[in-house]
Amino acid sequence: MNQDNIAINVQRAVKRYGTFTALKEISLSIYDNEFFTLLGPSGCGKTTLLRMIAGFEDVTEGAIQLFGQEIETLPPNKRPVNTVFQNYALFPHMSILDNVAFGLEMLGRSKSEARAKAGEMLELVQLSQFAKRKPSQLSGGQQQRVALARALAPQPKVLLLDEPLSALDLKLRKAMQIELKHLQRETGITFIFVTHDQEEALTMSDRIAVMSAGELQQLGSPRDIYEAPRNMFVADFIGETNLLEVSVDDIQNGRATCHLGGGHELTCNEVQGIGVGAKVHMSLRPERLFISEAAKETASLRGKVVENIFVGTDISTIVDLADGPNFIVRTSNSDRGNKRIFEPGSDVFVNMELGAARLLVD
Amino acid sequence: MAAGAASGGSATTDTYREARTWLLLPSWLILAGLSLIPVCLMLIYSFLTKEFRGGVIWDFSLAAYDQFFFDRGLFGDDPAQIEWTYIAIFWRSIWQASAATLLSLAIGFPTAYFIATRPERNRAIWVFLITIPYWVNLLIRTVSMKFLLRDQGPLNDMLIGIGLIDTPIHIVNTNFAVQLGLFYSYLPFMVLPIYAAVERYNFSLSEAAADLYASKFTTLRRILLPAVKPGVVAGCILVFVPSLGSFLAPDLLGGAKNFMIGSLIEEQFKGNAGNWPFGAAASMILLTIVLILLLIFARQQARAEKEAH
Numbered sequence: 001m002n003q004d005n006i007a008i009n010v011q012r013a014v015k016r017y018g019t020f021t022a023l024k025e026i027s028l029s030i031y032d033n034e035f036f037t038l039l040g041p042s043g044c045g046k047t048t049l050l051r052m053i054a055g056f057e058d059v060t061e062g063a064i065q066l067f068g069q070e071i072e073t074l075p076p077n078k079r080p081v082n083t084v085f086q087n088y089a090l091f092p093h094m095s096i097l098d099n100v101a102f103g104l105e106m107l108g109r110s111k112s113e114a115r116a117k118a119g120e121m122l123e124l125v126q127l128s129q130f131a132k133r134k135p136s137q138l139s140g141g142q143q144q145r146v147a148l149a150r151a152l153a154p155q156p157k158v159l160l161l162d163e164p165l166s167a168l169d170l171k172l173r174k175a176m177q178i179e180l181k182h183l184q185r186e187t188g189i190t191f192i193f194v195t196h197d198q199e200e201a202l203t204m205s206d207r208i209a210v211m212s213a214g215e216l217q218q219l220g221s222p223r224d225i226y227e228a229p230r231n232m233f234v235a236d237f238i239g240e241t242n243l244l245e246v247s248v249d250d251i252q253n254g255r256a257t258c259h260l261g262g263g264h265e266l267t268c269n270e271v272q273g274i275g276v277g278a279k280v281h282m283s284l285r286p287e288r289l290f291i292s293e294a295a296k297e298t299a300s301l302r303g304k305v306v307e308n309i310f311v312g313t314d315i316s317t318i319v320d321l322a323d324g325p326n327f328i329v330r331t332s333n334s335d336r337g338n339k340r341i342f343e344p345g346s347d348v349f350v351n352m353e354l355g356a357a358r359l360l361v362d
Numbered sequence: 363m364a365a366g367a368a369s370g371g372s373a374t375t376d377t378y379r380e381a382r383t384w385l386l387l388p389s390w391l392i393l394a395g396l397s398l399i400p401v402c403l404m405l406i407y408s409f410l411t412k413e414f415r416g417g418v419i420w421d422f423s424l425a426a427y428d429q430f431f432f433d434r435g436l437f438g439d440d441p442a443q444i445e446w447t448y449i450a451i452f453w454r455s456i457w458q459a460s461a462a463t464l465l466s467l468a469i470g471f472p473t474a475y476f477i478a479t480r481p482e483r484n485r486a487i488w489v490f491l492i493t494i495p496y497w498v499n500l501l502i503r504t505v506s507m508k509f510l511l512r513d514q515g516p517l518n519d520m521l522i523g524i525g526l527i528d529t530p531i532h533i534v535n536t537n538f539a540v541q542l543g544l545f546y547s548y549l550p551f552m553v554l555p556i557y558a559a560v561e562r563y564n565f566s567l568s569e570a571a572a573d574l575y576a577s578k579f580t581t582l583r584r585i586l587l588p589a590v591k592p593g594v595v596a597g598c599i600l601v602f603v604p605s606l607g608s609f610l611a612p613d614l615l616g617g618a619k620n621f622m623i624g625s626l627i628e629e630q631f632k633g634n635a636g637n638w639p640f641g642a643a644a645s646m647i648l649l650t651i652v653l654i655l656l657l658i659f660a661r662q663q664a665r666a667e668k669e670a671h
Contacts, residue, residue, distance in 0.1 A: 078575075
């Protein structure tokens with residue numbers, strides 16, 4: 001991607017409240033047409049960053065550019081970006097149609113033109129029949145779609161979404177995730193989406209920025225972040241994982257041989273910056289492990305099955321390693337024909353394909 | 363008895379109803395005893411004949427209303443003409459009270475907004491500070507105000523001292539002094555309801571408006587004001603109604619020229635010159651005007667509400 005494609009460019013942005021630093025020198029570029037997600041636990045600074053882009057919080061240090069134009073000193077009403085608020089913030093005394101038309105009216109369109117365009121937007125989110133109602137007469141999901149239509153109506157260059165789905169129930173949330181993704185594709189507008197829900201982030205995003213304690217932890221595609229987490233925080237926050245403390249014994253042909261307490265050994269791909277003798281953490285995704293009666297060359301993790309837990313799509317097996325921690329192994333239920341489920345108490349080996357284990361830099 | 367009646371079943375529902383009637387009784391008694399009965403008394407007195415040294419004679423008479431609206435000459439035998447004196451006093455009172463209400467709104471709204479936007483733990487202190495002057499008796503506050511505003515008072519001294527004016531401005535005994543007095547008498551009644559409304563206001567609505575390209579002024583006019591309107595309306599009513607009937611500020615700050623209804627009514631019940639039926643009639647007319655104004659307002663509100671739907 002080249003410079004022209006950058007919709008939002010955040011350069012060394014710092015946010016301080018008195019002595020508390022909410023954001024510590026964040027730099028990132030968000031491309032045009034991208035569905036970009038800021039992901040992290042509450043208090044990680046993701047909403048602060050979004051509000052800085054929207055203009056509701058000023059930037060203590062650093063710069064924010066929108067398509068190359070410095071915007072960090074502009075008030076929110078001068079920035080061509082729109083926001084979908086967490087609590088929707090629909091104007092309670094206005095009809096749905098007037099809510100959606102508001103932005104266009106403020107941009108100087110005539111009332112009739114603004115309303116016509118607002119009507120189209122309501123059609124897009126399938127709420128035309130509610131145009132004359134007040135926000136309080138709509139359900140949460142419908143209000144959510146009105147908020148979306150209102151923010152999209154002025155055709156912003158970038159749409160900011162602040163945990164817009166968090167108030168919806170699970171089923172509706174899943175449906176809205178897909179709807180949002182479609183809407184982003186259709187309109188071609190850059191979406192910046194804030195969430196603390198890693199599954200939501202993985203489902204919808206082109207790229208994800210994982211944040212914690214005011215810092216950017218990792219930036220990448222959902223697949224990168226899931227399969228090649230850079231550090232403990234990312235590995236632990238995204239999905240379920242087994243974290244082990246290991247020592248690197250040997251590195252040959254891009255493969256690292258490691259051992260953990262109790263004489264267990266395993267082999268995985270080398271990671272840059274981790275040399276022989278390093279004591280580091282390793283992440284093992286439970287669904288990439290399997291259980292067998294004999295050791296394989298990539299791992300020799302001996303243990304006893306403690307329990308099998310049925311979790312709908314999968315079966316989680318807890319294995320107690322000899323002189324080691326407990327391990328979670330996931331077996332898909334669709335695989336049941338091929339893979340054997342061991343009874344609790346059985347002596348087994350935990351195995352994996354090469355590349356299932358990932359060494360973490362910090 | 364309410365606690366025992368709370369559980370279901372039709373028999374207990376009856377008990378509950380009965381309990382509710384009894385529990386509501388004190389409020390009904392207060393409403394009847396403190397508003398309904400006095401108003402009825404006043405209505406009755408306004409149709410009685412005046413006793414020469416105050417008080418009434420229990421003879422039905424329309425003399426009080428006649429005196430208010432018609433001029434029949436010195437001896438009461440000329441052809442009836444409309445008497446403008448009292449109507450003029452009423453008109454001036456409405457005008458003065460409106461001006462005081464607008465002044466209170468202009469100062470009270472920003473004040474309430476300021477308090478409501480302070481950090482939560484400081485708000486109580488600000489509200490407390492606003493109410494402190496009102497611990498002092500109204501009479502003393504109004505007299506002090508006269509001293510502050512008079513030609514040789516601190517206000518004029520200060521203005522001359524900083525060179526803004528050469529000769530003192532005459533404020534005392536003007537309409538403006540009365541408005542100022544009324545404004546100061548009832549300011550908290552404006553600030554407190556608006557404060558309560560702004561405090562409940564969801565400020566992310568203002569952010570949403572700014573996000574949708576509205577200027578600060580447009581956000582105030584189109585989003586904040588409609589949202590806090592009930593508080594503004596309550597504040598205006600709470601300042602306007604007592605201002606209309608007030609007599610301290612007009613008496614002390616307005617002088618004889620700037621007579622208002624309150625003073626007119628007060629005089630009818632004071633000393634030997636009084637005329638109780640006339641005072642009661644003037645009060646009834648005042649009450650009717652206020653009720654009509656409020657009804658017109660309420661109907662307009664309802665219509666606006668209907669149109670918006």
